[in-house]
Amino acid sequence: MALKINKCDILIIGGGPAGLEAAYHAAKAAPGLKISIVEENFLLGGQLIKQTHSFFGSKNQFAGKRGFEIAELLMDRVRKNPDIDIHLQTSALGCYEGGIVACESMAEGCLKEFQPGRTIVAAGARENMAPFPGNDLPGVFGAGAAQTLMNVYGVLPGRKVVMLGAGNIGLIVSYQLMQAGAEVLAIIEGLPMIGGYHVHAAKIRRMGVPILASHTVVRATGKSTLEEVEVAPIDKNWKIAGESTVFQADTLCLAVGLTPGTELLEQSGCRMAFVKELGGHVAWHNDRMETSRPEILVAGDVSGIEEASTAMLEGKIAGLAAAEGLSGLDLSDEISRAQQELAGIRKGPYGEKACLGKDKLCKLSVR
Amino acid sequence: MRIDKHPVLHFEKGRKVQFYFDGRPMTGHEGEAVTAALHANGVMVLSHSLKRRHPRGLFCAIGKCASCMMRVDGQDNVRTCILPLREGMRIETQEGKGRLK
Amino acid sequence: MNYKQSGVLTGEELRLPDNETLCRGKTIIIECVENIPCDPCETSCPKGAITVGGNICNLPKIDYTKCSGCGLCVAVCPGLAIFMAEKSPKGDWAEITIPYELLPHPKNGERVITMDRSGCDVGTGEIVRVTEFKKVQKSRLIVTVRIPAEDLNMVRHFRIAEGNHEQ
Ligand SMILES: Cc1cc2nc3c(=O)[nH]c(=O)nc-3n(C[C@H](O)[C@H](O)[C@H](O)COP(=O)(O)OP(=O)(O)OC[C@H]3O[C@@H](n4cnc5c(N)ncnc54)[C@H](O)[C@@H]3O)c2cc1C
Ligand code: SF4
Ligand code: SF4
Numbered sequence: 001m002a003l004k005i006n007k008c009d010i011l012i013i014g015g016g017p018a019g020l021e022a023a024y025h026a027a028k029a030a031p032g033l034k035i036s037i038v039e040e041n042f043l044l045g046g047q048l049i050k051q052t053h054s055f056f057g058s059k060n061q062f063a064g065k066r067g068f069e070i071a072e073l074l075m076d077r078v079r080k081n082p083d084i085d086i087h088l089q090t091s092a093l094g095c096y097e098g099g100i101v102a103c104e105s106m107a108e109g110c111l112k113e114f115q116p117g118r119t120i121v122a123a124g125a126r127e128n129m130a131p132f133p134g135n136d137l138p139g140v141f142g143a144g145a146a147q148t149l150m151n152v153y154g155v156l157p158g159r160k161v162v163m164l165g166a167g168n169i170g171l172i173v174s175y176q177l178m179q180a181g182a183e184v185l186a187i188i189e190g191l192p193m194i195g196g197y198h199v200h201a202a203k204i205r206r207m208g209v210p211i212l213a214s215h216t217v218v219r220a221t222g223k224s225t226l227e228e229v230e231v232a233p234i235d236k237n238w239k240i241a242g243e244s245t246v247f248q249a250d251t252l253c254l255a256v257g258l259t260p261g262t263e264l265l266e267q268s269g270c271r272m273a274f275v276k277e278l279g280g281h282v283a284w285h286n287d288r289m290e291t292s293r294p295e296i297l298v299a300g301d302v303s304g305i306e307e308a309s310t311a312m313l314e315g316k317i318a319g320l321a322a323a324e325g326l327s328g329l330d331l332s333d334e335i336s337r338a339q340q341e342l343a344g345i346r347k348g349p350y351g352e353k354a355c356l357g358k359d360k361l362c363k364l365s366v367r
Numbered sequence: 368m369r370i371d372k373h374p375v376l377h378f379e380k381g382r383k384v385q386f387y388f389d390g391r392p393m394t395g396h397e398g399e400a401v402t403a404a405l406h407a408n409g410v411m412v413l414s415h416s417l418k419r420r421h422p423r424g425l426f427c428a429i430g431k432c433a434s435c436m437m438r439v440d441g442q443d444n445v446r447t448c449i450l451p452l453r454e455g456m457r458i459e460t461q462e463g464k465g466r467l468k
Numbered sequence: 469m470n471y472k473q474s475g476v477l478t479g480e481e482l483r484l485p486d487n488e489t490l491c492r493g494k495t496i497i498i499e500c501v502e503n504i505p506c507d508p509c510e511t512s513c514p515k516g517a518i519t520v521g522g523n524i525c526n527l528p529k530i531d532y533t534k535c536s537g538c539g540l541c542v543a544v545c546p547g548l549a550i551f552m553a554e555k556s557p558k559g560d561w562a563e564i565t566i567p568y569e570l571l572p573h574p575k576n577g578e579r580v581i582t583m584d585r586s587g588c589d590v591g592t593g594e595i596v597r598v599t600e601f602k603k604v605q606k607s608r609l610i611v612t613v614r615i616p617a618e619d620l621n622m623v624r625h626f627r628i629a630e631g632n633h634e635q
Contacts, residue, residue: 040430042400042451047429052375054546054605056506058524064508064544064605066375089449091430106450126431136434138411138424145428145448153403154378156368166475179570180370193472198502199547201475206625208587211475224422225411261431309505348503348525374571375607 002110008036008085010322011101011116013092013264015039016046017308018300019122020074021315022322027083029320029334030327035083036114038090038103043152044078045071046124047144047301048308050151052179053172056197057345061309068151070308087112095119095268099295118295118322121265122315125258125279125301130164133219135254139226143173143255150180158251162229163187164217165255168196168307173253175204185247187211188231190238197350218244220252258305270296273364277357278304284361287339289318297322304361306354313342369407384454401447401458402428402435413437413447414460437461476585477501484621485532490555490562494537496530499624500549503527512544512604542567543601543610551624555617562620563596568609572628574598580626582615590622591615 010026012019015037023035043049051067062070078084089107096102101119103112127142129135139158141149143165146157161182163174166189174184187204192214194201201211216238218230229252232244258279265283266272271292272281283291285298299318300311316338324331346355370378381397388410395404402413402425412422413435423434430449439445440457443465447458471477481501489495498509498518503525510520510528517534518541520526542550542565552565574580574595582590597612615623 041449042398056504056546058505058507059511063506064512064546068376124429126429127427136416136421136423138413138422141425142427145425148400148428148448149403149406149425150370151376153399153407154370154373154376154380155403155407156370157406159368179374181372181571194475197504197547198471198475198477199500199504199549201471202477202499202585202624203548205475206583206585206587208583213473225424344524345505347523348505350502350504351525372571374569374573 004108004110004112006036006112006114007034008114009033009117009326010035010120010319011114011118012037012120012122013101014046014122014124014300014302015041015044015086016122016124016300016311017048017071017074018124018302018311018315018318019046019120020044020078021312022120022122022299022319023078023084024074024081024319025316026319026323027081029331030323030329031083033083033323033326036085036087036116037078038087038092038112038114040089040091042089042107044075044086044088048074050144050147051172051308052151052176055309057309060341061312061345067308074312092123092264095264095296117326118297120297120299120318120322121283121302122299122318123261123264123302125260125305127254128257128259130217130254130256132217134221134226137220137222137226138224139222139250140220140252140254143169143253146251146253147173147176151176156180156182157253158182158249160185160247160249161251161253162217162231162247162249163253163255165189165257166194166196166201166211166213167255167257168200170253170255171196171200171204173255174209175200175207178204178207178209182251184209185249186231188215188217189213190216190234217252226250226252258301260302260305262302265291265296265298265302268293268296273361275304275357275360277353277360282361284364286362287317287358288321288335289314290321304354304357309345310342310354313338313345317342384452386452386454386456386458388458389460395452397454398451400428401437401439401450401452401456404452405447405458412460417463436465438465471501474586485553487555489532490553490620491557493554494535494539495532495553496535496537496541497551497553498528498530498549499551500528500545500547504547506546508544508546509541509550513541514538539565539599539610540601540604543605543608552612553620555620559617561614562617563612563614564620564623565597565610565612566625568611569607573609574611574626574628578628580613581629582613582619582623583625583627584622585624587625590619593619593623593626
């Protein structure tokens with residue numbers, strides 16, 4: 001395979017909201033720095049391009065706009081900046097000594113080597129699996145995958161759907177499935193409580209979709225694709241506590257959480273820590289999003305599972321911190337404003353978990 | 368199933384192109400993910416598990432799991448969920464772990 | 469069962485406006501009871517009638533004396549949690565205004581089946597107004613349904629009866 005050497009000051013791995021904002025703000029704060037984004041997919045925008053609901057937050061975080069509209073805005077301002085170049089269909093494979101990052105370009109069929117001054121890992125997260133027999137049948141999707149099919153490509157994943165998980169993703173994707181013309185038979189939640197925002201639950205409940213709390217999927221069956229989903233009530237210890245119900249469904253969506261995609265960080269020797277509140281293993285980082293390796297920063301879901309608005313702000317902070325380190329400019333005011341904004345949106349009860357997680361991380365020592 | 372009307376979205380699709388799945392001609396839209404085109408043609412089984420040969424379908428759609436790995440124009444282990452469809456593409460279900468080319 | 473188990477608000481959490489307020493004219497009802505980080509209802513109201521306050525996670529509060537009943541907040545709220553209600557002083561009819569993002573689109577004069585917060589049918593109603601605030605929110609309709617006065621506190625959704633709608 002041919003090898004191409006690419007020069008840049010800041011390399012950003014992942015073109016989701018965190019990566020896009022990192023690029024935009026770094027370029028804006030320190031004009032002249034050369035910034036490259038590598039993105040594995042052939043589309044930019046990460047998970048944001050499939051979100052059709054309007055976002056919460058305030059004006060600064062584009063509240064009221066639909067996710068895909070925000071994605072367009074972020075992509076547009078990055079594309080317009082001549083200091084930022086974008087490599088689509090390019091996977092980062094590893095970070096090596098001397099800050100070298102090796103990437104595979106699937107579009108050009110070659111290896112690309114970058115030697116940036118700073119690398120910002122904004123690789124996002126992946127969806128969790130749930131353990132039950134039949135969870136590998138075609139027709140069992142990650143909820144985000146179903147969302148990609150229907151909202152990015154206009155292809156309905158199926159007609160009759162069972163959703164596992166009543167967190168925000170489960171609730172939102174259920175609503176979007178109904179909007180796209182599918183029927184959601186039930187939302188199943190193992191915990192006794194709905195985890196997502198009440199306003200999301202209310203939207204889907206008033207359309208007549210039941211939410212079965214303290215229930216789980218016992219098995220999924222079907223010949224070569226999904227035909228039936230068996231659901232049963234469970235007790236506090238997740239033991240079956242009653243008779244099961246069988247739903248005739250061609251689609252089962254799993255919305256049971258995300259895990260940060262930290263492979264690159266681990267491989268590059270960043271100090272890792274297991275923090276339950278952040279979704280699993282994450283790279284240690286401070287409030288400037290700097291990891292234990294001075295040339296590597298993180299932002300977005302890869303640094304702890306949260307949401308797009310926090311991913312954007314973390315991206316901004318990481319971008320500014322990287323730009324500051326390379327340009328010698330003093331960007332501390334801008335960084336602290338972004339940190340305050342971030343603290344603001346984490347204030348409510350739904351931000352508690354992230355705060356707790358990030359606090360735990362800060363208390364650990366760097367080494 | 369393609370969604371023809373949506374209350375929020377308007378789908379801008381590429382031109383219609385022909386491709387082949389295990390030799391069968393199918394149509395899809397240029398530039399959409401190969402898995403989306405397959406799904407729209409009713410193809411749900413993309414691969415089989417190595418040991419027990421369970422059928423496998425699309426799971427993550429963002430290139431993070433291995434269930435959509437297929438042979439594309441003779442090359443094995445291509446993640447078809449992050450591969451844009453092109454005219455004349457030959458998509459095949461892959462047997463076993465595939466070969467390195 | 470509380471709303472965190474069922475997804476359905478009950479009287480206690482709701483603090484619905486009293487009869488007098490409802491009969492005075494268009495009355496905003498905010499069914500947003502958790503401290504989520506969100507404030508477009510406050511920032512978009514042209515009359516300054518909704519306050520969230522300095523902390524973006526505060527609950528929104530409505531001041532009925534300032535509200536003009538323009539309905540903008542119904543269109544803006546990303547949680548689809550704001551409704552507008554009105555009751556005739558004689559109590560012979562009521563109207564509920566609902567944000568709506570589904571197909572097919574309802575039309576003026578159409579009869580619909582009304583539904584409550586848990587999706588159960590309540591009765592029937594007639595669509596009397598379908599508006600859109602295109603500038604603030606594309607593809608969200610603001611639909612006013614005329615219903616019997618006694619259904620006002622229950623109806624929060626509707627569906628178009630099958631076969632009722634020609635495309
Ligand atoms: C189904 C679903 C619903 C959601 N709903 C909401 C919501 O309503 N509101 C909200 O605020 N948030 C929501 N979120 C969360 C929000 O979308 C994410 O928190 C946000 O997208 C995270 O941004 P990110 O940039 O960190 O990661 P992502 O958006 O995941 O982007 C990461 C990008 O990195 C790329 N990448 C990964 N690895 C590599 C590599 N090795 N090389 C190159 N590129 C790589 C990926 O292809 C991807 O494009 C939802 C998420 C999901 C999955
Ligand atoms: S109806 Fe208009 S004036 Fe009244 S609170 Fe809503 S936006 Fe403000
Ligand atoms: S805009 Fe809607 S969801 Fe947001 S705070 Fe106001 S009422 Fe609540």
